[in-house]
Amino acid sequence: MYLEKIQSPEDVKKLDVEQLKVLAGEMRQALIQKLSVHGGHVGPNLGMVEATIAMHYVFDSPKDKMVFDVSHQSYCHKMLTGRADAFLDEAKYDDVSGYSEPSESAHDFFCIGHTSTSVSLACGLAKARDLADENYNVIAVIGDGSLSGGEALEGLDFAKELNGNLIVVVNDNEMSIAENHGGLYENLKLLRDTKGQAECNIFKAMGLNYVFVEDGNDLTQLIDAFKRVKDSKAPVAVHIHTLKGKGYTLAEENKESWHWHMPFDIETGKTKGNYDGGEDYGTLTADYLLQKMKEDASVVAITSATPTVFGFTNDKREQAGRQFVDVGIAEEHAVALASGLATGGAKPVYGVYSTFLQRCYDQLSQDLCVNNSPATILTFCASVYGMNDITHIGFFDIPMIANIPNLVYLAPTCKEEYFAMLDWAVEQKDHPVAIRVPATGVATSGRPVDADYSTLNRYEVTEKGSKVAILALGDFYTLGEETAELLKKSGIHVTLINPRFITGLDSELLENLKAEHSMVVTLEDGVLDGGFGEKIARFYGASDIKTLNFGLKKEFLDRYNVEDVLKANHLTPEQIAEDIQAVM
Known part of the structure; x- marks a missing residue:
């Protein structure tokens, strides 16, 4: 086996082309085996095997610096830079992250999890090199839909200004996470169809030189192309046409569902464990919106390249037709588009992961909230229970968006409350509304819920007590209930409150609590600094x-265990009850 002997890119250079082909097969086998056990980005990495081998065969990493966009295409790079054991030995599978990580290797320069950034980062490296009068190659790897992000185009536009070495490897696998959208990808198709000869060429229009590789999974073609551009004196785009999921038939034929995958059975592709059962808010939301669309042609669902975040699988996208819009990896555009739709009389609903909402703060503030446009934003995985790697943490949302004027941010505690809030948000015309979608599973409460939230900032008292009032926000309402039960055993009957509104204070209720309470406790599934609790403490x-x-x-936390984080932050019912009693 060649792979187990690869300790650095220098070992790759010792192999001939036929041996490199064997290495590629070994890498694919290792990828599929690890991902079947561990889960992760399947399609993007399987498609980049040959390109990664060819880059390390031609270039001289780490002197020559490679920047992997999103870095979910970087698994093969890790294999060839001293980290192969993390793909060959199951006991070491967790020794590396799913993204490029400077703490792991001198061959990684940035920790990157969000997309469309590699060209800009590489431009910075190239400019620093030139300022220092040094001489090496800087290679930005981008693709898998990443070109649709505004920052990618900003980086490409600036690249010409360098007037020096910058190599942009464009991995064109004809896909984003789902299918590609937008005129840019029509040009990529034209370039593929004409073998790179079309006069209309986005890269040349940006001032870059251009090289086309028809088969981006052919080592000979790739090595030749990279040798041609190595040590180039001008920015150049190397456009490689690859097959997403190459080498694993299920991933080749079902590119969207195999972009990222839970652990799976290699033979059947069936997900291992209990991941496939039960209700989820994504599917329920899509079903709700499809019904609304049938009743009202002005309802529009928007995604920024992650349609299944709110349940819009391919069949449901087809049902929605023109009432479903995928803007590509362009969160900024999604928010501004939603504002425009709302101003034009439509009813837009933008479903997005919390971590990606961070990419469009300016549009949230300026385009949406300054204009008070009545669009709805559904924030998914905004929780300690959400994605747990450092680049995709979702629990910073409350300080980020809950302090923007005009925005109404709601925190439902159960299925009934979520859909009541969603229905109100879609139909009302007075506010931009965001809803923090529950992240701890679909649960019903049995409590009656309000249908109208137009009287803003009215909290709900769900249990009347005295001395201590607990305001338990959203997903942490259950934590409040459990804490209240523990305190009851000690003779303390607390007042339990469901705040519902993250963005404002129920001043009347908070003032009334003073009569029979000496302590107010807040529980929130997010960071304390700038969060909900601080508003209450200030009051x-x-x-x-x-x-x-x-x-x-x-x-910043990375690959954390939720229970460990909760205990470290005194967020178990026992710890909270103990802290309350200690202060009392």
């Missing part, structure tokens, strides 16, 4: 009411 600052705020410390 009681000049009073005799003691406030305790429970939430998460402001920090």
Whole structure:
């Protein structure tokens, strides 16, 4: 086996083309085996095997610097830079992250999880090189839909200004996470169809030189192309046409569902474990919106390249027709588009992962909220229970968006409340509304829920007690219930409150609590700094009411265990009850 002997790119250079082909097969086998056990990005990496081998065969990493966009195409790069054991030895599968990571290797220069950034980062490396009068290649790897992001186009537009070495490897696998959208990809198709000879060429229009590789999974073609551009004196785009999921038939034939996958059975492709059962808010949301679309032609669902975040699988996208819009990897455009749709009389609903909502703060503030456009945003995985790698953490949303004027941010506690809030948000015309979709599973409460939230910032008292009031927000409402039960055993009957509104204070209720309560406790599934609890603490600052705020410390966490994080932040019912009693 060649792969187990690869300790650095220097070992790749010792092999001939036929041996490199064997290495490619070994890498695919290792990828499929690890991913079947561990889960991860399947299609993007399987399609990049030969290109990664060819880059390390031709270029001289780490002197020559490779920047992998999104870095979910970087698994093969890790294999060839001293980390092969993490793909060959199951006991070491967790030794590396799913993204490029400088702490792992001198061959990685950035920790990258969000897309469309590699060209800009590479431009910075190239400019620093030129300022230092040094001489090496800088290679930006981009593709798998990443070109649709605005920053990618900004980077390409600037690249010409360098007037020096910058090599942009464009991995064109004809896909994003789902299918590609937009005129840019029509040009890529034209270039593929004409073998790179079309006069209309987005890269040349940006001032870059251009090289086309018809078969981006052919080592000979790739090595030849990279040798041609190595040490180039001008920015150049190398457009390689690859097959997403190459080498695993199921991934080749079902590119969207195999972009990223849970652990699976290699023979059948069936997901292992209990991942396929039960209701989920994504599917329920898509079903709800499809019904709304049938009743109202102005309802529009928007995604930025992640349609299944709110349940829009291919069949449901087809049902929605023109009432479903995928803008590509362009969150900024999605928010501005939603504002325009709302202003034009439509009813837009933008479904997005919390981590990606971070990419469009300016549009949220300026395009949406300054204009008070009544669009709806569904924020998914905004929770400690959401995605847990450092680049996709979702629990920073409350400080980020809950402090933008005009925005109404709602935190439902159960299925009934979520859909009541969603229906109100879609139909109302007065506010931009965001809803923090529950992240701890679909649960029913049995409590009656309001259908109208137009009287803003009215909290719900679900249990009346005295001395201690617990305001348990969204997903942490259940934590509040469990804490209340523990305290009841100690003779403390608390008032339990479902705040519902993240963005404002129920001043009347908070003032009334002073009569029979000496302590107010807040629970929030997000960072404390700038969060919901601080608003409550500020309200009681000049009073005799003691406030305790429970939430998460402001920090970047990577591949964390949820239970460990909860305990470290005193977010178990036992710890909260103990802290309350200690202060009392």
